[in-house]
Amino acid sequence: MEQNFDLPEIHTPENLVYTKTKVLTDNVMHYCPGCGHGTVHRLIAEVIDEMGIQDQVIGVAPVGCSVLAYNYFDIDMQEAAHGRAPALATGIKRVFPEKFVFTYQGDGDLAAIGTAETIHACNRGENITIIFINNGIYGMTGGQMAPTTLPGMPTSTSPYGRDVKMMGNPLKITELVAMLPGTYFVTRQAVHTPALVRKTKKAIRMAFENQKLNRGVSFVEIVSNCNSGWKLTPVQAIKWLEENMLPFYPLGDLKVNGEMVSK
Amino acid sequence: MKELRLMKGNEAIAEAAIRAGADAYFGYPITPQSEVIEYLMAEKPHERTGMVVLQAESEVAAINMVYGAAACGKRAMTSSSSPGISLKQEGISYIAGAELPCLILNVVRGGPGLGTIQPSQSDYFQATKGGGHGDYRLIVLAPASVQEMYDFVKLSFDLAFKYRNPVMILSDGVIGQMMEKVEIGEQYPRLTNEQIDELYPWATTGKKPGKDRRIITSLELDPGRQEQHNLKLQAKYKKMQEEEVRYEALNCEDAEYLLVAFGSSARICQKAMDLGRAKGLKIGLLRPITLFPFPSKILHELATKVKGMLTVEMNAGQMVEDVRLAVCGKVKVEHYGRFGGMIPSPAEVLHALETKIIGG
Ligand SMILES: Cc1ncc(C[n+]2csc(CCOP(=O)(O)OP(=O)(O)O)c2C)c(N)n1
Ligand code: SF4
Numbered sequence: 001m002e003q004n005f006d007l008p009e010i011h012t013p014e015n016l017v018y019t020k021t022k023v024l025t026d027n028v029m030h031y032c033p034g035c036g037h038g039t040v041h042r043l044i045a046e047v048i049d050e051m052g053i054q055d056q057v058i059g060v061a062p063v064g065c066s067v068l069a070y071n072y073f074d075i076d077m078q079e080a081a082h083g084r085a086p087a088l089a090t091g092i093k094r095v096f097p098e099k100f101v102f103t104y105q106g107d108g109d110l111a112a113i114g115t116a117e118t119i120h121a122c123n124r125g126e127n128i129t130i131i132f133i134n135n136g137i138y139g140m141t142g143g144q145m146a147p148t149t150l151p152g153m154p155t156s157t158s159p160y161g162r163d164v165k166m167m168g169n170p171l172k173i174t175e176l177v178a179m180l181p182g183t184y185f186v187t188r189q190a191v192h193t194p195a196l197v198r199k200t201k202k203a204i205r206m207a208f209e210n211q212k213l214n215r216g217v218s219f220v221e222i223v224s225n226c227n228s229g230w231k232l233t234p235v236q237a238i239k240w241l242e243e244n245m246l247p248f249y250p251l252g253d254l255k256v257n258g259e260m261v262s263k
Numbered sequence: 264m265k266e267l268r269l270m271k272g273n274e275a276i277a278e279a280a281i282r283a284g285a286d287a288y289f290g291y292p293i294t295p296q297s298e299v300i301e302y303l304m305a306e307k308p309h310e311r312t313g314m315v316v317l318q319a320e321s322e323v324a325a326i327n328m329v330y331g332a333a334a335c336g337k338r339a340m341t342s343s344s345s346p347g348i349s350l351k352q353e354g355i356s357y358i359a360g361a362e363l364p365c366l367i368l369n370v371v372r373g374g375p376g377l378g379t380i381q382p383s384q385s386d387y388f389q390a391t392k393g394g395g396h397g398d399y400r401l402i403v404l405a406p407a408s409v410q411e412m413y414d415f416v417k418l419s420f421d422l423a424f425k426y427r428n429p430v431m432i433l434s435d436g437v438i439g440q441m442m443e444k445v446e447i448g449e450q451y452p453r454l455t456n457e458q459i460d461e462l463y464p465w466a467t468t469g470k471k472p473g474k475d476r477r478i479i480t481s482l483e484l485d486p487g488r489q490e491q492h493n494l495k496l497q498a499k500y501k502k503m504q505e506e507e508v509r510y511e512a513l514n515c516e517d518a519e520y521l522l523v524a525f526g527s528s529a530r531i532c533q534k535a536m537d538l539g540r541a542k543g544l545k546i547g548l549l550r551p552i553t554l555f556p557f558p559s560k561i562l563h564e565l566a567t568k569v570k571g572m573l574t575v576e577m578n579a580g581q582m583v584e585d586v587r588l589a590v591c592g593k594v595k596v597e598h599y600g601r602f603g604g605m606i607p608s609p610a611e612v613l614h615a616l617e618t619k620i621i622g623g
Contacts, residue, residue, distance in 0.1 A: 055469045058335070061480075070478045076467035078334045079480035081357050084327040087319070091331025091339065092467075094315045095287050096456075099469055117327070120320035 021045040023054055027071045034234025036224030037065055039191040040133060041072050043201045044104070047208055048075065057100045058092050060085040062114075064106035065139040065226075083114025086121035089128045100211050102129040107148040108138045111173040115147075118173065125182030125216035129207040132174070132219065135226035136245060143229035147171040150248055155229070170248070174221040178254040184216035186255040190223045190246070192238045203253075215258060223249045266447040272412040272438040273298035275445050276342065276368055279416035281308045284451040285366075286337035287315040289328035291347060294380040295436040296370035299342040312453055322347040326354030326367070333363040334479040336459040336466030338420050342368035344436075345386050346377060348394075355429055356395030359496075360481025362465075364423030366416065367401070368432045370439035373577075373604045381604020382436030384526060387581035390433045391555045398493055400500045402430040402507060403554040405525040409443035411552075417451070422507065426499055427465070433554060435577065437527035437606065500556075509552035510561060514540070518547025520620055521565055522612070523586050524575040525551050532575050534609035539616065546616065554582070559589035566590035571620035574598045575612050577605075595620060 020026075023045035031037045048057055054075055061069040063082035070077035080088045085103035093101045110118050110132050121128070137155055138144040144157040148170050152161040162170070178186040185207055189200040200222060207218035223245050227237035253261045270278065277299045280288060288308075290300045300318060308314035315332075319325035325341045332339035343351060348369045358365060369390065373383035390403045402422050406412045412434060419430040460468055470476045483489040511529075514536060515521070522532040529550040539546040549565065551558050566572070571594055574583040583598035590596055599615035601607045607615075 055472055058467050058469060060331070067482060070480065074470065074476055076470050076477045077479070078331065078467055079361070079478070079482055080330070081327065081353055084323070084330075084354070087324040087327030088331035088334070090317070090319075090324075091287065091289065091328035091333075092335055094317060094328070095332045095335050095337045095339070096468070116320055117324050120324065 021049050023049045023074050025072055025074045029072055030068060031065065032228045034225065034227045034237060036135065036191050036222065037133060039197060040131065040200070040222055040224070041069065043191070043197065043204050044102070044131065045073060046201065047205045050205070051208060053100050053208070056098070057102070058096065060088045060092070060101070060103040062103065062105040062109040064109045066104055066106065066133065067140065069104050083109050083112070084117055085109065086114065086117040086126070086128070086130065090121055090124070090126050093126055093128050097127070100129070100208060102131060102208070104131045105133070106139065107132070107134045107136065107146045111147040111171050115173070119177065119180070122177040122217045122219065123180045123182045127211055127214045128217060129211060130217060130219045131204065132221045133224050134221055134249060135224045135229070137226050137229040139226040139229045143226070143231070147173070150244055153244070172249070174219065174254060177217070177219055178260065182216045183219055183255055184213070184258050185210050185218040187219070187253045188221040188223060188249060188251050190241070190251055192225065192241060223251065268445050268447055269442055270409060270445045271298055271440060271442050272406070272409045272434060273370065273440070274302045275409045275413040276416060276432070277302035277306070278447065279413040280340060281306060281312055281314055282448055282450050283417040283420055284312065284338060284453040285314055285340055285420065286453055287329070287332045287339040288341065289317050289319050289325040289339070290341050291319050291322045291325050291343065293344045293347045295372060295382070295439050296342050296344045296368065299368065312450070314453065322350035323354065326351040326358070329365050330354055330358050330361070330363060333358065333365040334361065334467050336463035336468060338453070340366035340368070342370065344370045344372045345374050345383070348386060348389070352395035355401070356397050356399060357481050358429050359399035359401070360397060361479050362427040363429070363479065364420070364427050365429050366419045366423060366432065367429060368434065371433065371435040373602060379604040380436070382527065382606065383577050383602065383604060384435055384528060385578040385581070385602065386433065387554065387576065387578060390431050391557070391585070399496060400503070400555050402426065402428060402503060402556070403433050404430065405433050405552060405554050406438055407526050407529045407550060409438065409441065409445050412438060413445050413447070417448070426503060428499065433526070435527050504556040507553055508556045508558050508560070510558040511550040511552060512561065513548040513550070515547040515549060515565060517545055518568070519545040519570050520547070520616060521569045521572040522546060522548045522575060522616065523551070523562070523572055523582070524548070525554060525582065528575045528577055528607070531607055531609055532612055535612035535616070538609055538613050544621065551582070557585045557589070559585070562586055562589035563591065566593035569594060571595040571597070573616045573620050575607060575615070576600050577607070578602060
């Protein structure tokens with residue numbers, strides 16, 4: 001193509017340090033600018049690429065903002081009903097024990113409507129990977145209260161802030177699944193700084209590698225932002241996440257190689 | 264040599280599933296069909312054929328496990344009874360929307376609500392008119408014997424894969440629980456993963472290098488494309504209506520009065536017909552085997568030959584609506600029903616025919 005700009009050519013082999021992962025499609029993501037979903041998609045795609053398992057992975061998309069996740073991953077995928085992804089993943093893994101199976105779920109999907117499916121897939125020790133995006137809100141439907149919404153946090157269905165007496169407490173489902181004998185690796189990560197992105201990628205890699213061991217569920221929570229639902233700019237949202245979400249949902253491993261991590 | 268066994272209807276379903284080469288069963292106990300999973304667990308199908316059997320945490324989970332396995336091109340099934348089938352409706356709608364083949368057995372008990380554990384046919388509407396949300400249909404087969412419970416399992420899988428559509432066997436507590444002689448068929452092998460890849464280009468089996476990825480979804484946000492998807496589904500249901508209607512017609516050639524009944528009611532009607540014929544009444548019996556697609560055409564034809572029809576159902580009058588639609592006012596159609604687990608006797612049926620149709 002004719003170059004009209006007076007710019008130096010930068011796409012030289014020695015400069016090419018970062019490209020689109022081949023496990024992501026060319027489709028333009030629909031996520032809001034600043035949203036964590038896109039970052040986590042990329043990390044999962046990189047891990048699949050680096051492990052060389054693109055032809056052996058079956059992913060399950062949830063209902064939530066990531067309902068169209070299957071448009072972005074260049075792998076075979078199934079779209080589940082709201083909350084049922086771990087049941088689909090169970091069905092897939094039971095008939096294809098040699099394949100890599102993962103679910104990608106939001107907090108409403110995984111910790112409200114799908115609580116039973118989550119707990120029981122974890123308790124049975126299904127040999128799958130669960131990627132859990134906790135943004136403390138229902139993003140897709142316009143910012144309603146989630147099971148993970150913080151006490152006092154305003155949402156469209158808790159406009160004066162979550163009143164725990166009336167609306168109940170936020171559910172720390174990651175702590176809960178870590179207690180179950182069927183989980184092998186349980187960790188809580190975040191993706192709002194480059195260092196955390198690198199750590200999250202390591203965790204996702206381990207969560208996929210673990211499937212080779214057949215030891216149970218690998219569960220990766222990612223504390224993320226929903227700047228649209230939170231009604232904040234992306235920069236404000238990250239600050240809010242650090243100041244409010246992380247004290248309540250502290251980062252780090254909860255269970256590694258089937259052993260609880262003592263704090 | 265034919266292999267004959269004395270079996271309960273529920274056990275026949277389970278044995279037939281193993282023999283049909285089913286890959287997976289997911290279920291949750293509920294009376295009167297728990298023998299299906301109990302039989303499977305006792306038989307260790309994992310050792311016999313490699314078939315997976317798993318007790319799920321709920322009917323909701325079970326049907327979604329079926330979704331996951333079916334989307335992999337595997338022969339997956341579940342079974343339940345009425346309250347559990349209500350819970351499965353969400354999943355069944357998704358499975359129909361995503362065009363996945365699977366088998367769902369409903370051993371119907373009386374409702375509404377927790378109702379009774381006794382037999383009933385009160386889930387006819389739910390089974391034949393969709394059941395869950397959205398415009399969709401299941402192929403619905405109604406067995407009237409333990410042998411048909413057995414035979415319809417393989418037939419269901421064949422139809423499910425032919426149309427990429429869920430198939431329901433609509434049975435009831437009588438057929439599920441009663442014991443009859445069953446001729447056991449051959450053991451069909453489960454398909455290999457290579458065969459699945461070859462036969463089912465839609466199945467999510469892992470993206471092949473250089474090939475397009477496969478997506479199983481019921482979501483289409485673009486209204487134009489969603490309409491196209493719906494039209495495609497409707498065309499499929501129309502084809503079923505043209506090609507898959509099954510029924511049994513007994514003594515219909517000279518019949519003046521017609522009993523119309525499915526499942527265990529048809530067994531009772533057969534006896535009622537014999538009682539009536541012994542009295543010189545020319546009674547015939549039309550037994551729909553497929554409840555969807557419904558045998559409307561034959562009923563329409565018979566409407567010009569008989570003086571009246573009586574549907575006998577263990578419900579408040581559900582199939583009678585489809586019979587009336589089929590005969591289109593040509594002939595009188597009445598309904599006789601018992602509910603709540605009450606089973607009509609042949610004499611009762613004959614009396615109903617005599618008072619509602621013959622004398623009426
Ligand atoms: C059975 C059912 N109930 C409700 C909905 C509406 N709904 C869609 S997404 C959603 C919540 C999604 O929130 P979350 O799982 O936290 O994901 P996010 O959008 O925040 O990524 C709800 C309630 C639905 N699609 N299906
Ligand atoms: S609504 Fe929230 S979760 Fe959804 S894409 Fe936007 S920022 Fe992300």
